[in-house]
Each structure stands twice: as C-alpha cells, then as structure tokens.
Amino acid sequence: MYRTTDILEHKQSPSAGGVGEAEYMVINVGPQHPATHGVLHLVITLNGETIINVEPHLGYIHRSIEKMCESLTYRQFIYTTSRMDYLSSHINNHCCAMSVEKALQIEIPERAKYIRVILDELTRLASHQLWWGAMAMDIGAITPFFYAFREREMINDIMEETCGARLTMNYMVPGGVMFDLHPNFQKRVKEFIAFFKSKIDEYDEILTGNVIFQNRVKGIGMLSKEDAISYGCTGPTARASGVSCDVRKLYPYELYNNIEFDEIINTGCDSFARYQVRMQEMKQSLKIVEQLIDNIPEGDFQAKTKAVLKLPKGEFYTRVETARGEFGVYIVSEGATTPYRIKFRSPGFSNLSALNHMAKGNKIGDLVAIMGTIDLVIPDIDR
C-alpha cells in the first residue's frame, strides 16, 4: 500500500484527486471480499492508513422483494422473507405471520406461541454463534469458527428435523406453525442446552479474555447514544451504545411479557461493547429456551383460518426483534388477497448506514473489526 508521503514524493497520482496537500487514496473493498460475508462493495477513501470516508455500494443481490410481494398472496409472501436475513429467517417469518394475524385478529393457540418463541430463540442463538465464529475469523482467529459451527450444527439438526430445512425454515403460517413438533424435539433441545452451557464459557476463554483480541476491538468504531438513535440503529449495535431498544421488552409479542430475561445494555459504545452484548444475549436466549421447553402445552399447533386470506383495508406495522435488530413489516392493504404495498424495515440496512460514521478516523485495519461487530447480512440490506 502507498503511504501519503510516498505518493507525494514520487508524484504518483492516486486513484482519487487530492485535496490540498494531503492526497487521498481510494480503495475498493468487495464486492467479493471474505470479510464482507456477501456481496457488499465499500469504496474507502484513505489518508495514509486513516479512513476518511466509507461509502457502501449496495444492490448486488437486490431482488426487489417488495415488488414481488405485491403479486403474492398473504400466505405466499412470508416465504420471501426467509431469503432476506437468512440467519434470522425464522424470526422474519414470525413477523410476517404475526402481521397477518394482527390484521385479521386471529388468536393463535398457546402451543403455537411456545413453539414460535423457542424456535425464535434457537435461531437467534444460531445466528449469534455464526457471527461469533465469523467475526473471530475476520480478525485472524481461525479456531473459534470451528467451535461455533460445532454447536450451530446441533441447532441446524433440530431445525431440520422439525421444520424440514436448515436455513430457510418457512415454518410459520398465519394462525400458527405449519406442522407439529417432531417427537424428538424436546429431548434434542435439552441435549443441546446441556452441551452448549458447558461450551459457552469456552467461548469466553478462547476469545473474550484474549488480550490480543481485546486490543483489536477496544476503542474502535465508537458510536454514541445520540448517533445510534439518529442513524436508526437497533439490536445489539444500538444496545451497545446504551439505547434501550429490545422489541421483546418494549413492545412484547407472543409470550415475551411472561418470560424472565434481561435486556442487555452496554455503554461501552465501541466494538468490544457490541461483542459483549451479543455474547450475553446468547446466555439470555438459553435462559428463555430453558424456561419454555418443559412447559409446551398440549393442543392445536395452528388456528383454523380461511383458505383465502383477505386483509381489511388499512395499514399495519408489525415488528419483532431479530438477531440484528428491529425487523418491521409495513403492509398497506386495499382489501384484496395481495398486499397493495409492502415495506420491509430491515435492521441491517439502518445499521449499515452508521458504518461510515463509525469507521471515520479509524485505521484501515480496524475496518473489518468494526464491520464484524455490526453483523451485516447482505441479503437483508439489499432485499
């Protein structure tokens, strides 16, 4: 890499025009870059090694899901949301199913609520595990990736058995869930909890307490509370800046107002704070699953609904807490079988908009450590 002085001495022209004496260099990261975990293109302006500006270029996998949904029925459109945030696909489906239920005032059976919440939390766990492994790998530690995938595999197996899919579950339908739990479900979830409880401390031992790791992530990517709110950040990204924004606590849905769990808030504002929030959230998710797994009531898993769903005329906004933050579905209905307009408020999109602000003034080497802790999933951003 050229340093600014080299450029000045050898009068080499950098790829971007300079301002005054300092000549800036422009570097493209992506769209094919291992640390972006998808096709995200960042145009970075550098002064030496210091980041001046980060400009995200999006849309490499834009499928215009919102337009597609306008010609899909209220039973069909749910499945497109699995393809957005593929790590929280279950929770996305949950939000869409809930928005239809809310509009049609469908009361879903208790059993379905339990199943939904347990699977939501398992999804969140799997997502955070993947994030943990991938983030560690981004900044140079390979081993955590294998640790994380060992446990994540168990969740994927549970999902496969019950939902029939490992990634795009498509298990939620308006009125409940598509079919009943697999007979092995409770046994395997309990096995997983017991196993993961012994391993989660290992996560802390191998990475959290590591001095090299801490030096990489402490004090970088600062995001103040005011900025986090102004940039519309949600989820662990905002909670690490001291913003209380957990939808499960603020606007409780399904069973969340009866469950005992803590909203994790950290006021560190840096990458390490975001890391810690997610690590503690995993423990909270375990706690939620533990509380529910023995008490799943017997009964129906799906309420009786009409074959053709027609939403009344009006507007409906529903939100849930995904692993990345607030996911919202805004449906404008004209009383037909298909929505007139759908807007998906995806958490990744807003969180990404804060990246430039967070990265400015940091060194280019820290960019990956900052990006890693925002936990970007590109299809969620591009939609």
Added chain:
Amino acid sequence: MMRFLVRREPNFGMTNKNMTNEELKLFTTEQFPFLIIEEGNEWLTYYVEADEWKTLAHQLRNHTSLQFDFLFCLTCVDWKTHLTMVYHLTSTTFKHTVVIKSKLNREKPEIETVCDIWRTAEFHEREVYDLFGVQFLNHPDLRRLLLTDDWKGYPLLKDYDDPINMIKL
C-alpha cells in the same frame, strides 16, 4: 438563590411524560393546527403539505415534550393518482409514536430532505429516490442506491413495466 430560577418550558399543561395516543392527539392538534388527521390507524396519523414538512420535522424532533428522535421507517406508497411519503417516528424517551404522511404530485414528486434531522433518512431517502423517483431537495448525495446508475424508470411505481417480465414470458 439560583435554584429558584428554574425556567419552565411552555408546554400547555403537559408535563414531560409518556403520552397515550389520545393525549398525544390533543397535544399535537393544539400545537400544529394545520395538520389533517387520518383516523382508523394503530398510531396517530397526520397529513402534512410537502412544503411544511421540514418545519414540522424540526418541531417534532426538538420539542421538549415530543422528542421524536427515532425515525424507524421511511417509505413511499404509489396511489396511482399521487405518491404518499410515510414517516414513522417514535421517541426513545417517551415511547410515543406518530406517523406523518405527505401527498406528492406524481408527475413531479418533490419534498425536503430530513437527513440533517434524522441521519438514517440519508439512506432511506436514497432508496425511495431509487425505487419511486422522489426528489429530495437539499439531499447531500441523491443517487441511486440499490439499482445501477444507468437504470431506466422507477420499479416500485405501479405503472412500471419490466422489460424482462418473468410472469409474461
């Protein structure tokens, strides 16, 4: 003696507290009599003229008893005769929510940007420009966001016809 000199904000008998939809409605209609209310929604919904939006946005954000500091959803709806901008605002301090809508001329959709008030609007407005063609006046960087720069047309408009339409093929 300084402690007696507490300056009180004129807040029309309202204390700084969480307001319910009804209280918020009373308060805002008194403050902003020019707004037209839309009934029948989950949240308080107002229509505002496009040229009054910026002033209103400033007041919603900065008024001590409102403090709508979190713009959680910004989007547009094509109603074939006109476009409607929809802003979902909430206050992280008081937890109340309001929805502001603004009707735009479909031939020449223009509205002031609010990205200096809520920073998240910068990306969201670029997205709306990209998909609906709404011009956000004074936006610092209004370019296409998701689609390529040479894309023709605005795909989320109802009369947009995709040259490669998979359903018609």
